[in-house]
Amino acid sequence: MVTSILPLVMSDAVVKRRAKVLLGPVNLTISQTGFTIVMGPNGAGKTTLLRSLHGLERLAQGRAQWQTPLKDARRRQAFVFQSPIVLRRSVLENLTYPLRLRGTEKGRATALARDWAQRVGLGDALDNPAPQLSGGEKQKLALARALITQPDIVFLDEPCANLDGRATREIEDVLQASNAAGTRIVMATHNIGQAKRLALDVVFLLRGKIVEQSPAGAFFEEPKTPQAAALLRGDIVE
Amino acid sequence: MGDIWEGISAGFWLVVTLDPDLVEITLMSLRVTVTATFVASCFALPFGAWLAIRRFRYRRFVIAVLNALMGLPPVVVGLIVYLLLSRSGPFGVLGLLFTPTAMIIAQVIIITPLIASIAHQAIRDIWAEYHDLLISMSTSKRQRIATLIWDGRRALMTAALAGFGRAIGEVGAIMIVGGNIDHATRVLTTAIALETGKGDFSLALGLGFVLIALAVTVNILIHAIGRTERDGKW
Numbered sequence A: 001m002v003t004s005i006l007p008l009v010m011s012d013a014v015v016k017r018r019a020k021v022l023l024g025p026v027n028l029t030i031s032q033t034g035f036t037i038v039m040g041p042n043g044a045g046k047t048t049l050l051r052s053l054h055g056l057e058r059l060a061q062g063r064a065q066w067q068t069p070l071k072d073a074r075r076r077q078a079f080v081f082q083s084p085i086v087l088r089r090s091v092l093e094n095l096t097y098p099l100r101l102r103g104t105e106k107g108r109a110t111a112l113a114r115d116w117a118q119r120v121g122l123g124d125a126l127d128n129p130a131p132q133l134s135g136g137e138k139q140k141l142a143l144a145r146a147l148i149t150q151p152d153i154v155f156l157d158e159p160c161a162n163l164d165g166r167a168t169r170e171i172e173d174v175l176q177a178s179n180a181a182g183t184r185i186v187m188a189t190h191n192i193g194q195a196k197r198l199a200l201d202v203v204f205l206l207r208g209k210i211v212e213q214s215p216a217g218a219f220f221e222e223p224k225t226p227q228a229a230a231l232l233r234g235d236i237v238e
Numbered sequence B: 001m002g003d004i005w006e007g008i009s010a011g012f013w014l015v016v017t018l019d020p021d022l023v024e025i026t027l028m029s030l031r032v033t034v035t036a037t038f039v040a041s042c043f044a045l046p047f048g049a050w051l052a053i054r055r056f057r058y059r060r061f062v063i064a065v066l067n068a069l070m071g072l073p074p075v076v077v078g079l080i081v082y083l084l085l086s087r088s089g090p091f092g093v094l095g096l097l098f099t100p101t102a103m104i105i106a107q108v109i110i111i112t113p114l115i116a117s118i119a120h121q122a123i124r125d126i127w128a129e130y131h132d133l134l135i136s137m138s139t140s141k142r143q144r145i146a147t148l149i150w151d152g153r154r155a156l157m158t159a160a161l162a163g164f165g166r167a168i169g170e171v172g173a174i175m176i177v178g179g180n181i182d183h184a185t186r187v188l189t190t191a192i193a194l195e196t197g198k199g200d201f202s203l204a205l206g207l208g209f210v211l212i213a214l215a216v217t218v219n220i221l222i223h224a225i226g227r228t229e230r231d232g233k234w
């Protein structure tokens, strides 16, 4: 049994751009199992939080500590960006890319890629150039490419933002299957229905600060802040 | 008017019958410029890629110098190479002046900045696109460079072709360092200049057709590479 890179403990983390504080100070522990949904209005800092957990943002203050050495921890996580980044290669080559980086043998990488393309509904597009996919298809590809290495944790920044209802449900199934198979998920979304379907716990952000962190049931039944209540009602969050 | 038509048809005839002089000059041109393009690409492509990825103190300055070097007048490059290679110059003992090697050196100097600059822009664009993803996947420096070069391979080939196009049509520098010596350093452009001066338009025009054909071919290739990029082939 390989030891998990989790829990991740983030303490007093602050992200600044020039003098402006974008995030923090944040104290947050990402436990070994679970499905965390990050919510909050536009500009609240969801993307910045996910990026700092993943190690893409320089912390002006504080730290994020994994259970294994950073180099190992970095290799066992994945990130799906808000606007998907695809390599200028075929769908198949996009999917095999992270596997090949890890030295997976070509035949096996291709077999896995076919399987994952099927799961996200890109089975017929394997040889298509990825830059020509539609926005939603790119998101599906980015998601499959993140999950294909079976990371300990995956960060998802609004992965269903461009997807229609059916594709959204398909992706949710894929996510829940991965989650059940042991992949920890931290996901930002604006979709309240989706949050209710997936969340085990919710982190609610406002102006760069975590104002509420609760189990899903409690958050959706009795939000602690008026802003969270407003968001859940679909009102404007002041 | 009659002279010109006669020249054109005679020139055309020289091409069709593969006139030995014309073939020799064309082959010399290709030998010099293909070699120069290859050598320049060996420096310029990695350098351009490196410049796109590495952040260092004088990066902007280096890029500015590179762009300035692109505008170097070839005649001046020829003059400098001449001075360096001439008998009394620092590299005079090598005896390279008025040899194809001297012409290759001059062309390398002329096109290296051009190739490096185009390569830099292309790799910089891909790097900007891929940056977060490659960092997120915790790729090693080597893996990053390999990925950028592979996915930028069409742009890099375009850069090399642009260098070839510039070098094959250049006349000032290679005239100075090559000397346009018959059967030794005579190439398409210098021969055209000489024959025109002598009033022998048929050979000049024949060589001109070859030069135009080469230039057009290069541009068609660049265009074709752009197409495969858009169509996502290979």
Ligand SMILES: Nc1ncnc2c1ncn2[C@@H]1O[C@H](COP(=O)(O)OP(=O)(O)OP(=O)(O)O)[C@@H](O)[C@H]1O
Pocket (backbone or CB within 6 Å): A017, A022, A040, A041, A042, A043, A044, A045, A046, A047, A048, A049, A082
């Ligand atoms: N590079 C940057 N420079 C300056 N400010 C930035 C930068 N990136 C983000 N910000 C600011 O940081 C704040 C948080 O941005 P972030 O992208 O994390 O929000 P978000 O919650 O993900 O919003 P959305 O729901 O629109 O995706 C915003 O006010 C944004 O304007």
Ligand SMILES: [Mg+2]
Pocket (backbone or CB within 6 Å): A046, A047, A048, A082, A157
């Ligand atoms: Mg965001």
